[in-house]
Amino acid sequence: MIGRRLLVLTLGLLALGFVHCEDAADGEIVDEGAPVTAPIDEEVGGIGPSSDAALSFLFTQPSSANVNRELVAGKLVKYLIGFQNRGEKDFIVKFSESSFRYHQDFNYHIQNFTLGQYNRRVAPKEEATLDYGLFVADQFAGRPLGLVVNVHYEDSEGRYFVSTVFNETVSVLEDDSGFNHETYFLYLVFAGLLAGAFFLGQHYLNKLTRKAGMTKKRSAPVETGTSGRSEVDFEWIPRDVIKASEKKSPKPVSPRQRKAQKAE
Template sequence: LLSGFINIKGDDEVDGEVEEEVTVNEEDVNAIPNDKISDVIEVDSVMLPSSDVHVAFIFTQPENSQELPSGKVVQFLMGFQNRGEKDFTVNFCETSFRYPQDFNYHIHNFSRLQYNRVVAAKQEATFNYAFYPTDQFAGRPLGLVVELRYEDTDGKAYKNTVFNETVTIVEDESNFNTETGFLYIIFAAVVVLILLAGQHFLSKLTRKHGMAKSRQTQPIEIGTSSKNEVDFEWIPREVLNHNKSPKPGSPRQRKQVQRSE
């Protein structure tokens, strides 16, 4: 019956038509389980913050809240100030990425961090939260929503949306990337192998060319600086004079030589 009442009211607002009024009897109300009514009231109340609570928010890593690095831990602090007379119990914090054009659409929900810490009246407390944006979100604008849930001593639940803005996930270029470093190492190894192969090839080619050239131009040792010069100093002069051919002469001179002998 409650859902039917809500639908009729919505039609009146949209179409502007007067529909038959629907009355709800006490018996019908009593027929609704108490836990269902409490759930509806709790959902409505949990969406509101407490007027006795003030929450501050600040990013600690990185300091620029508009650009968050991918593949690196993002941290922030939440200051919870209890200005009322009741104690509050801070239950947990929820963080999520939303579609930037419609923050009701969830893209990614991060882990819920439980605190369960009591903040007494007129006291303050600080809470830390960290999450890790993966590389798949790099280069994309996303809506970042941070919600802090707490309740009072009566068990009434509250929610403070401490951060609700559009951020950009950027690639982290400040630290050494393991994947990029591995690629650099492989590239350096390939360059070294190419240089070694080139040096080996050039050395082999030079050695082969030098051997061919030495075979073609290797001179024959003759022991003198000129082909027409012969060193006879080491030969005795008697042998040289004996080996000399006689001078040509007349037959008469040859006969005289023979007689004298």
């Protein structure tokens, strides 16, 4: 009797294992290395979206991220959130929260960004556009990241809702625009150092030239006084005329010679 029960139990376990193997074979094959993306409008903390609210999401910077899901490291990312009230009660949009997640496990937070505060009332059958921006750090360049954006809101009766407007894997690319603020600052400092070295070198050379006596000094004027030479220029008078005038002019005679001549 006991042996018959053991046989039946063994056959039952084998049958259950066979059925489980068939179900696993018929199911989808999951690649553990593929990015994991959570569904849109998932429940956050047990709180889900409202059926009377329709939300949309759009990247504005860079706009190409709407197609290729690529962000640039070191750049600002901006996006718009559209909120449409399809119900009969007012909604008050409280805030939006954005975060980077590990791309293979969206439950693992890498970076949480500042909340986008709105506190905006949306009446029935009306729409509202909300904006937000976040900065992608350079350290994330070359990495895939999960970007999650949740919007928190409540209706006029105080019921609270959370809608996930974006929940996908994005690629962070390196900035290859050629302009880098750090490089520009280094070039500016280098140019300042060169200019300072030039002025210091010029000042040093001027000092050396002054010490070596290479700078010219003005000579002081020297008074020569009146010379004994005649100021009349006789070069233009012919020599014959000068000789003739010298013969005709009497030689000067002293007073003694004059007295002697008179006594004779």
